[in-house]
Amino acid sequence: MGKTHPSVVLQEGEKYREMLEAKVAALKMQQHVQFINCFLPLSNLLEYLQLTDIYLFTSHDPNQEVSGTFSYAISCGCPIISTPIPHAMEVLKDSAGIIIDFENSQQLADAVIKLLGDEQLRKNISSNGLHTMASTAWENAAIAHAMLFEDMNSSKILLKYNIPTVSLDHIKKLTTDFGVIQFSKMNQPDICSGYTLDDNARALVALCQHYELTKEESDIPYIKIYFNFIKFCLQPEGYFLNYVDEQHNFTKQNDSTNLADANGRAIWALGYLISLSNLLDAKLIADAELTIQNALLTVKKIHSTRAMAFIIKGLYYYNLKNKWEQNISLIQHFSNKLVQMYRHENDREWKWFESYLTYGNSVLPEAMLCAWLATGDDVYKEIASSSFDFLLSKTFIKNNIKVISNKTWLHRSEENILPAVGGEQPIDVAYTVMALSKFYDAFNDEKYFIKMQHSFNWFLGNNHLHQIIYNSCTGGCYDGLEENYVNLNQGAESTISYLMARLTFEKYQNKKQKNMCSNSIDFAFE
Numbered sequence: 001m002g003k004t005h006p007s008v009v010l011q012e013g014e015k016y017r018e019m020l021e022a023k024v025a026a027l028k029m030q031q032h033v034q035f036i037n038c039f040l041p042l043s044n045l046l047e048y049l050q051l052t053d054i055y056l057f058t059s060h061d062p063n064q065e066v067s068g069t070f071s072y073a074i075s076c077g078c079p080i081i082s083t084p085i086p087h088a089m090e091v092l093k094d095s096a097g098i099i100i101d102f103e104n105s106q107q108l109a110d111a112v113i114k115l116l117g118d119e120q121l122r123k124n125i126s127s128n129g130l131h132t133m134a135s136t137a138w139e140n141a142a143i144a145h146a147m148l149f150e151d152m153n154s155s156k157i158l159l160k161y162n163i164p165t166v167s168l169d170h171i172k173k174l175t176t177d178f179g180v181i182q183f184s185k186m187n188q189p190d191i192c193s194g195y196t197l198d199d200n201a202r203a204l205v206a207l208c209q210h211y212e213l214t215k216e217e218s219d220i221p222y223i224k225i226y227f228n229f230i231k232f233c234l235q236p237e238g239y240f241l242n243y244v245d246e247q248h249n250f251t252k253q254n255d256s257t258n259l260a261d262a263n264g265r266a267i268w269a270l271g272y273l274i275s276l277s278n279l280l281d282a283k284l285i286a287d288a289e290l291t292i293q294n295a296l297l298t299v300k301k302i303h304s305t306r307a308m309a310f311i312i313k314g315l316y317y318y319n320l321k322n323k324w325e326q327n328i329s330l331i332q333h334f335s336n337k338l339v340q341m342y343r344h345e346n347d348r349e350w351k352w353f354e355s356y357l358t359y360g361n362s363v364l365p366e367a368m369l370c371a372w373l374a375t376g377d378d379v380y381k382e383i384a385s386s387s388f389d390f391l392l393s394k395t396f397i398k399n400n401i402k403v404i405s406n407k408t409w410l411h412r413s414e415e416n417i418l419p420a421v422g423g424e425q426p427i428d429v430a431y432t433v434m435a436l437s438k439f440y441d442a443f444n445d446e447k448y449f450i451k452m453q454h455s456f457n458w459f460l461g462n463n464h465l466h467q468i469i470y471n472s473c474t475g476g477c478y479d480g481l482e483e484n485y486v487n488l489n490q491g492a493e494s495t496i497s498y499l500m501a502r503l504t505f506e507k508y509q510n511k512k513q514k515n516m517c518s519n520s521i522d523f524a525f526e
Contacts (some may be wrong), residue, residue, distance in 0.1 A: 001036035001048065010408035032448045033112075047068070049076035053122065054115050055083040062102060072334035074134050077186070079125040081111045096128040129187070133383045136227050137466045143461040161460040163509060166502055168210065168222075168477030169202065170495050175222060178248060179203075179229035183491045189475045195246040199492040200229040201269035206496050208272055209503040212279065225286065227273060230266050231291055238298040240266045243432045260302050261360075264310030267295055271314030277321045292318060292485065296326075300333065305353060308334040309367035316370035328375060335371035335380055338364065342383050350412050351390035357410040359428060361391050361403075362435035369438055388439060392451065395432070399461060401455045426469060429458045430497035430504075449508065456505050459498055470498055 004017060015408060017037065024033045040048070057070050066087040072082055073396050080097035082088040092099060098115070100107035115122050134140070150159050174181045174189045180203045183193035199394035204226035211219040232248075233240045243253040255417070272291040275296035277285040292314070312334050319327040341353040353364055365388035372380035394410060395403050404410050405423035433455045440448035454462060459470045459477065471477050475499035476490030 001034075001040060001045075003037060003039045003404075027039055034183075042072075046072060046076060047266075049073050049078055052078045054074070054078070054112060055080045056090065056108070056112075057085075058100075058108065059083050060102065060265050071133075073121070074129040077126040077130050078131065079115055079122045081108065081115070091129070093437065094114050094128060094132070095125065097125055120315050124401040127186075127488075130488055133144045134486055134488060135465070135467055136151070137387040137468070139472075140461070140466070141469070143466050158305075161457045161462065162455075163505065164460075164470065164472045166210070166499075166506065167472070168207075168224060168499070169365065169475035170477075171206070171434070171475070171492075172222070172492060172496065173213075173474075175203070175224065175225060176493050179225060179232075180492045180496070181242070182493075184489050186488055187471070187490045188295060191246045193491075194251065195229065196492075197230065197233045197240050197242045198265055199496065200226045200233075201262070201265040202496045203274050203492070203501065204230065204269040206499045206503065208276055209500065212276055213503060220281075223273070223280070226269075226286060230269060231287075233266070234291060234295060238294055238296075239263055258304065260304035260307035261310070262306070263295070263302060264307030264314070267292060267299070267314035268310040268317075269314070271296070271317035274322070275320045286412070287414075289322070296330065303337075305338070306363055307499065309363040310335060312338075313363070313365040313370050316374050319374055331371050333375075335368065335375075335377075338368060338381060339383060342387065345412075346386075351386045352412075353387065355412040356390070357394060357404045359406060359425070360431055360456055361395075361428070362388070362431040365391060366435035366438050369435075369442055373442065384439075385443075388435065396451060396454075399454045400434065400438055400464075401429065401451075401458050402464065403432065403508075409472070420483075422466065422481060423479040424458075424463070426459070426477050426480070426497040426501075428492040433501040437508075452505065452508070456501055461503065464512055 004014060008016070017035070021035060026028060032286060042443055046483065052073070054213040055073040057067060057071075057073075059067075059078060062083075062085065064085045064087075067085070070080070070087060072083070074097070076093060080088075081094060082097060083094060083102050084099050088097065088099060091097075098111045100111055106375055124436075146159050151159055154222055154383075155404035162302055170187065171180065173187075174184065176191075179195040179200045181189045181191055181193060182196050182199055183190045207219050207223045207226065210216070213224065229244075230240070233242065233244070234243060240248050240259065240263045241254045242257065242259050245251050262355050273280070273368055274292065275286050302308060302311065312331055315327050315331045316336075319331070338353055342351075345355055360379060365384045366382035368380045368387065371377065372384060381424070401421070404425050405420040406425060407420040407423035408414075410419060433452055434450045436455060440452065459468070461468045463469065465481060465484075467488065468475075469486060470482060471478065475492060475495070477494040479487040479489045479491050479494045481487075
């Protein structure tokens with residue numbers, strides 16, 4: 001496809017194209033080869049490239065430095081076979097493509113046959129190429145330029161990340177009439193990955209947040225889908241299963257995995273839903289109340305630290321509309337367990353509930369804060385504040401957040417060892433934003449709002465790679481920040497995590513707009 005270059009037409013006319021057409025006719029391949037002899041608008045070209053199984057770049061000129069269509073092709077995920085021009089040598093390293101020698105038709109044939117016969121290899125090359133090019137996206141180039149301006153002005157110019165508009169596009173794309181699909185391959189939902197209670201519980205919270213802010217009636221069907229999934233996972237014995245396949249069957253993974261955290265998240269989501277009883281249909285709320293009551297019958301059997309924290313949060317929200325003695329009693333039951341854990345581990349240097357920091361850490365101090373707000377017990381308040389300040393001291397360096405890496409976690413005995421780079425998950429940043437919001441509301445201390453802002457900016461490029469984690473084109477969020485690259489898959493957990501953080505931040509945006517520094521560089525990811 002494409003029009004012959006004008007300079008070539010002047011020298012040779014359409015000699016080359018005519019030779020190709022004659023060869024196709026001689027081989028009787030007219031039904032398999034199409035010639036599009038025109039200049040294609042970029043949008044059309046990109047659509048063709050996204051349908052391309054193999055992209056060939058075969059230049060005769062070893063001094064050709066770059067190619068525009070080559071850049072478009074690798075950015076569209078095309079597996080590329082290329083002659084070794086400088087551009088190709090730079091971006092096709094690390095298994096992001098195949099390099100062949102100039103004018104070596106045998107190498108070209110071998111490479112094409114190899115790729116045509118190996119679908120997984122094509123997928124691997126496509127993924128490697130996309131990850132290679134991600135750092136060159138316009139948003140990341142904007143961040144790099146803005147940081148350069150900031151450095152050249154000795155930080156007299158303050159960098160400000162404009163907040164993207166809220167988008168539900170990707171979460172809706174991930175959602176079937178049964179629930180939200182667990183994983184994506186890039187931005188395409190992977191139905192084979194099935195569903196989890198974890199993701200649907202978080203999705204219910206996010207859509208409730210959105211409805212609370214916007215009152216958009218189009219949110220209601222999604223709220224009901226996620227709620228019905230939670231009900232589907234509730235077993236007659238009063239506990240939830242977590243993993244469901246694409247045929248809506250519970251999987252064997254439920255037999256070998258600790259389900260306590262998923263049960264805690266389900267109770268959190270149900271409590272949050274019930275807290276909006278003045279906004280939602282009475283029948284839906286009554287159904288949610290019946291569901292949470294059944295789930296609470298055996299809840300005291302749960303001993304997982306984070307599961308207890310999620311349960312406290314769920315009971316706190318449940319209690320906002322139903323101030324029942326049972327709710328307070330259960331909040332005290334689980335909070336007192338966390339108090340015991342904290343006192344067992346706490347000393348002058350380590351103010352935490354366990355001898356390590358792992359995932360979802362912010363949920364623990366936030367749960368203690370919720371316990372104080374529900375009961376008025378100052379012990380919960382003191383532990384909430386001291387543990388959260390301790391956690392923030394481990395995850396913030398100046399204005400940058402670096403949540404605990406899932407590569408190594410942070411163990412008490414290894415506190416002075418430099419933490420691993422990478423392994424940062426959007427969900428941990430989102431939980432930090434939500435906890436900071438709760439602490440800011442409770443204490444009206446500006447330090448919490450400032451850290452909330454810096455935490456949210458992690459999604460927009462305020463991270464060690466200075467690359468954007470949120471995809472404003474799709475409304476999805478990339479799955480993780482690694483040492484040298486961003487994981488470009490946009491699964492449910494990461495996308496919902498971003499959405500929860502974004503909606504949490506939404507209610508403060510207008511209040512704080514006037515306090516933004518006026519001499520700042522603005523660049524928006526819209």
